[in-house]
Amino acid sequence: MSETEVKSKEVKETSEKVEETKESTLYYFYTTGCGWCKKADPVVDELIAEGHNILKLDLANGDNKKLEAEVKKEYNKQCGTPFFIDASNGNTVCGFRDKETLEKWAKGEEIPAPPQPTGPPPKVPYHGADDKEIKAWKKEYSKWVKDNEHMPNLLTTEQILSRPRPKSDPPARPLPTWTDEQFDDWKVKWDKWAKENDHLPNLQTGDQMVNSFKQRLQQMPPQGAQAAAGGAVDQAQGTQLQKRLIVLEQKMDRIINHLGVK
Numbered sequence: 076m077s078e079t080e081v082k083s084k085e086v087k088e089t090s091e092k093v094e095e096t097k098e099s100t101l102y103y104f105y106t107t108g109c110g111w112c113k114k115a116d117p118v119v120d121e122l123i124a125e126g127h128n129i130l131k132l133d134l135a136n137g138d139n140k141k142l143e144a145e146v147k148k149e150y151n152k153q154c155g156t157p158f159f160i161d162a163s164n165g166n167t168v169c170g171f172r173d174k175e176t177l178e179k180w181a182k183g184e185e186i187p188a189p190p191q192p193t194g195p196p197p198k199v200p201y202h203g204a205d206d207k208e209i210k211a212w213k214k215e216y217s218k219w220v221k222d223n224e225h226m227p228n229l230l231t232t233e234q235i236l237s238r239p240r241p242k243s244d245p246p247a248r249p250l251p252t253w254t255d256e257q258f259d260d261w262k263v264k265w266d267k268w269a270k271e272n273d274h275l276p277n278l279q280t281g282d283q284m285v286n287s288f289k290q291r292l293q294q295m296p297p298q299g300a301q302a303a304a305g306g307a308v309d310q311a312q313g314t315q316l317q318k319r320l321i322v323l324e325q326k327m328d329r330i331i332n333h334l335g336v337k
Contacts, residue, residue, distance in 0.1 A: 099128035100163040101181055104143050106134050106156045108290070111171040115157040118174045127181040192223045202240040202274070209236070241272045249288050258285050 103119050105112035116131075123129055132139040134156065147153065150165030159168040159180055168180045169188070180186050197215040200208050213232045220229050246264040253261070262281030269278045279287075 099130050100161055101127070101129045102132055102142070102146065102158075102160050102162055103129050104132050104134055104139065104156055104158040104160075109156045112157045115171050115177075118177055121174065122178055122181055127178070129181060190225050190227070192226055194219075194222075199235055199240055202242045202272075239275045241275060243268065243271070245272075249285065251292055258289075261285070 103115070105115065119129055119131060123131075132142065134140050134143060143158070146160055146162050146165075150160070150167070152160065152165065152167050152169075154167070154169035157171055159177065160166065161180070161183070166180065166183065166185055168177065168186050172180075172186070176186055196219045197212055200212050204212075216232055216235070223229065245268050246261055249258060249261050262285055265281040265284060269275075269280070272278065
């Protein structure tokens with residue numbers, strides 16, 4: 076082998092090694108308290124075992140949190156967790172998806188966002204509602220279903236009404252600025268409501284609800300806690316805080332909303 080051929084081979088091998096050790100741009104951001112992340116974790120682990128170079132990034136780590144903020148800003152993306160993004164081009168999957176979908180994303184295929192409803196469905200009648208109210212709701216819901224035929228797995232009126240329904244609305248969710256006394260007052264109201272609606276499955280106690288809310292509040296960044304307490308933040312931080320509060324409120328709503336339509 077000539078000297079030229081030897082050098083050419085060395086350059087090729089060096090290039091291949093660099094390519095092999097090149098850091099992946101496939102990021103999977105997750106949080107330890109996220110239920111959907113727990114479902115995504117084994118799927119991601121399978122894909123990694125099959126050769127897909129996906130980086131698992133826990134947002135409890137400050138550097139990972141900064142990285143997430145950077146890629147979201149660069150590609151103008153908003154998502155809670157789980158959050159999948161190819162940092163080289165912004166190709167994103169927001170939320171849990173099945174293995175087939177995530178594998179397509181890992182291979183570079185653009186994944187369309189799940190279909191969205193045209194608006195919220197009409198509120199399901201309370202437990203014990205009279206026939207007139209139920210009939211009116213059925214008419215409204217049927218119209219909503221027709222306007223949302225693009226949505227998969229829509230329930231029928233019979234399926235919805237067969238589910239446990241509350242007798243009244245639960246107390247309005249707590250606010251980040253509340254004092255301990257206000258939280259204590261809310262817990263009393265919640266426990267009273269839960270007792271009146273003990274036919275509903277898996278209701279948490281007021282203590283469990285408040286503890287969960289406070290834990291999520293503690294996960295907010297320092298500027299978020301400052302704004303929640305009435306401090307001043309710049310417009311960009313305020314916008315980010317608003318979005319985080321919306322996500323927090325949505326999670327709280329999912330816990331206390333037992334109105335039949337999930």
